[in-house]
Amino acid sequence: DSGVTQTPKHLITATGQRVTLRCSPRSGDLSVYWYQQSLDQGLQFLIQYYNGEERAKGNILERFSAQQFPDLHSELNLSSLELGDSALYFCASSEDPHGRNSPLHFGNGTRLTVT
Amino acid sequence: GNSVTQMEGPVTLSEEAFLTINCTYTATGYPSLFWYVQYPGEGLQLLLKATKADDKGSNKGFEATYRKETTSFHLEKGSVQVSDSAVYFCALTATAGGTSYGKLTFGQGTILTVHP
Numbered sequence: 203d204s205g206v207t208q209t210p211k212h213l214i215t216a217t218g219q220r221v222t223l224r225c226s227p228r229s230g231d232l233s234v235y236w237y238q239q240s241l242d243q244g245l246q247f248l249i250q251y252y253n254g255e256e257r258a259k260g261n262i263l264e265r266f267s268a269q270q271f272p273d274l275h276s277e278l279n280l281s282s283l284e285l286g287d288s289a290l291y292f293c294a295s296s297e298d299p300h301g302r303n304s305p306l307h308f309g310n311g312t313r314l315t316v317t
Numbered sequence: 318g319n320s321v322t323q324m325e326g327p328v329t330l331s332e333e334a335f336l337t338i339n340c341t342y343t344a345t346g347y348p349s350l351f352w353y354v355q356y357p358g359e360g361l362q363l364l365l366k367a368t369k370a371d372d373k374g375s376n377k378g379f380e381a382t383y384r385k386e387t388t389s390f391h392l393e394k395g396s397v398q399v400s401d402s403a404v405y406f407c408a409l410t411a412t413a414g415g416t417s418y419g420k421l422t423f424g425q426g427t428i429l430t431v432h433p
């Protein structure tokens with residue numbers, strides 16, 4: 203058990219809809235990362251937050267947004283969903299703001315299916 | 318930009334066979350290198366890491382050496398077990414121009430299946 207909790211485990215929704223994925227980081231970790239794992243793109247970094255502030259941005263679409271709350275949990279919002287957004291979305295946390303010297307701890311992911 | 322290339326899989330071995338999964342990288346700055354493992358239905362777990370050239374990371378019988386001259390970080394295990402069946406990801410995080418990047422750049426993953 204990594205200590206990172208993601209909810210829900212599975213999500214099935216229709217095109218055009220909006221969903222929110224939730225992540226609770228490991229106790230004591232201030233950094234939260236979101237990754238997307240899809241068959242065609244592999245594992246891609248989306249965005250990082252550190253102590254409530256956006257720290258780094260990757261290949262995140264404009265239809266997607268995220269935030270980290272004062273209690274350090276994070277939410278990833280996906281809107282105007284398309285079939286191609288179907289993927290496994292991972293959250294990871296780290297105590298290190300730079301993610302360089304301490305490992306990322308990954309949750310088990312939320313599997314999103316857009317129909 | 319940064320990139321990681323892993324040998325294409327899937328890899329199928331018999332128990333106690335020797336394992337090598339090749340990984341090469343391109344990075345700006347001074348990358349840290351990682352191997353992560355993903356068991357079915359689970360998130361990724363750090364297997365081992367190396368933060369500077371010539372470092373050897375090791376864990377659970379797996380090893381990988383950071384080779385700056387060949388920009389490689391190949392994963393090896395002398396004798397695999399059925400329980401090693403999983404997807405293995407090579408990854409890096411790099412600094413450039415004094416700015417730290419926390420994000421990991423992953424390879425495409427290599428599926429390993431070990432038969433009894």
